[in-house]
Amino acid sequence: MTLRGGYDVVLAGRPDKTLSPMPDPDALYLPLKTRRFHFTDVRVGNDDTIGQGDTLAEDPANFSVPLLAPRAGKIVYSPSDPCITLTHLAKTPAKAKPADAAAQLPHVAPEMGDGGRNRYKLLSLGAWEYVSDAYTGALPDPFGICQAVVVSTVAMEPFVARGDAQLGGKLLNFTRGLEHIQSLLEYQPIYLVMPDIHSQLATQIRDQLRGYAWVKLVEIPPKYPFDNFSVLARHLGLKPAAGPVWCLRTEGALAVDQALTGDKPCLTRIVAIGGPPVSSPRHYEVLPGHPLADLAARAGLGPNVRLLDGGALTGKKVKLSDKSGLDPECRGLTALAEQTDREFLGFVRPGADRRSYAACFLSTLRGKFSEKLTTGMRGEPRPCIGCNFCEEVCPAGILPYLIHKHLYADQIDEAAQARVDLCVECGLCSFVCPCKIELMQQFIDAKAVIAKEKAEAEAAAAKAAAAEEAARQAAQAAAAQESR
Known part of the structure; x- marks a missing residue:
């Protein structure tokens, strides 16, 4: 299938590639329900003291994928709560996870050997949650067989974490993660998706991969949504009937390296915070469960702003309540100004500052520019x-x-x-x-x-x-x- 369609959505407030660590808050509010997971099997109780990297809950419907504690601390929880609250935070070395997969999961065959133990390690250390199936978006069986693996460094939707921000200084970790992924496979191909651009980082990646004959480099135009895994799988000729297609992005390959090289749990997320109202859009390394209200305040967001979990086109609106924490699957927070007043005579304005797919605004003469998009519909439904x-x-x-x-x-x-x-x-x-x-x-x-x-x-x-x-x-x- 040839890549077709697509459209460049250019918004103001694009995060730069600077990666800043976010200071730890006073408490973490870890949601028990995300887009893909529902952690119903809670393993802790109120007033429990837990260590960094301990399992707080599991999703029995998704191969018991764990919700890990980003920090050591004290649990505040009741069965009616939508989240697990972690207070008295302390940064301590995480406990080592048991490596004997056969003793932990009954359906891991002993003959899987090191491959089975490594797959279990990815699951228990929180790295497997970065993997999805290209066609269903669901978490694939960590002990199953795939027809191919697609690793993408491209993120085109405004605004989610980009590959260039995550790869800074970690190219060796990234390629090591690819090697670990290859060790889990038999003969299945690995496709590495990159934007068809010429930059210093892109050149470094191409040079680094010259000795990796088992990696097939796929370069795509930097246009949204060509980075969508379903679109990529069809473009590569991978059929749904042939089995699952394992897909992961830059952060996923880095998580695989962290789990299998360092035996460390994946406890942080790289999140892009951007949008026209954001005072200093950038990428942050942040703990899951970080209070969204604190993130909004640090981004300089006022009261009349809509915050989206995800990008501007597919993100979900989030509420800044007292116990709303960062989703463990979140890749970006996009802020848009709420249009509270109706624009006077908006239908007769030439539209020099607004973009439209139809060439009906004066902005068509400006060429490409970053738009200060709001939540306004600019018209009535018809x-x-x-x-x-x-x-x-x-x-x-x-x-x-x-x-x-x-x-x-x-x-x-x-x-x-x-x-x-x-x-x-x-x-x-x-x-x-x-x-x-x-x-x-x-x-x-x-x-x-x-x-x-x-x-x-x-x-x-x-x-x-x-x-x-x-x-x-x-x-x-x-x-x-x-x-x-």
Whole structure:
């Protein structure tokens, strides 16, 4: 598949590549639910004293992936709390994790040897949570087999942590992480995705990888959302039916090196904090559970600002409550100014300071510039006009406007036939839509409905097959009884 569509979303407040350590707060508020994980198996109790790197909770639905304590301290928790609070923080050496995987997880076969122990180490030390499947986005089985591994240094959505900010001074750690990943595989290829640019860092990476014949370098245009793993997998010809595609970004390769080279748990995150209202946008090394209110205050954010967990197109709105802490999976915090007042005669303004996919503003004559985007819609929602903009930017090659019309008419089967399942949820269709239609959310909801109906149909078919088999066995038993 050829890369198609895409659109450069250029916003003001781009974090520079300086990486700054964030001072430890007075307390950490570690959420028990993230985008992929739900840590329902809590392993600590109120007033417990725990060490740095200890397991606080596990997600039994995701191979018991652990929620680790970023610091030693005292637990404040009740079953009704949405988070585990950690107070009296202290930085102490983390305890060594047991290396005997076979004694810890029953489904690890002893013949897996060092590979099995290393995979268990990745899981127990918090490095495996950086891995996802290209097509489902879910956590793959750490003891399973993949068809390929895709490692990406590209992050195009504004604003999530970029590879250049994380690789500064850690190129050796990164390549060592690739070596560890290769040691877990048999014959499966490793694809390293880089932007098709010429820079000092890019040249260093290319030079470093010249001796790595098992790494296939893939260079892509620096355009959003070509860094999406589903788009990349299709571009590389990797089919969903052939098995999972393990995907991880720069921070994932560094986490693998930290776990397997240093036997150290992964206790910090590299997070980009940016957006037009941010006074000093940059990358931070921060502890999971760090109070979001403190991060917002350090970024100089005022009261009328919307904070997103993630990028400007796919991020989720977060509430700055007393116990809202940084998501362990967070890659960036994007701030946008809330538009509280209606713009006077906005429809007649020439728009020299605003961008639009349609060449209808004066800014078209300015060329490329960084826009101070706000939460304002700049217009009222209205029915689809068939402008075709959504199809032009769609990287999946589907027809968003056609799928929208099917969904508007409650024609879910027709939407499925139009391949709504291929949507990669990049948000570009909603971003460029002049009618202000929330296309991405419509498609997410439609895929959930289709998946539910498919699961119900499969369950009904399995139940019918079981009933038919039971009837057949009963008939055979009756026939055998009569023959006697």
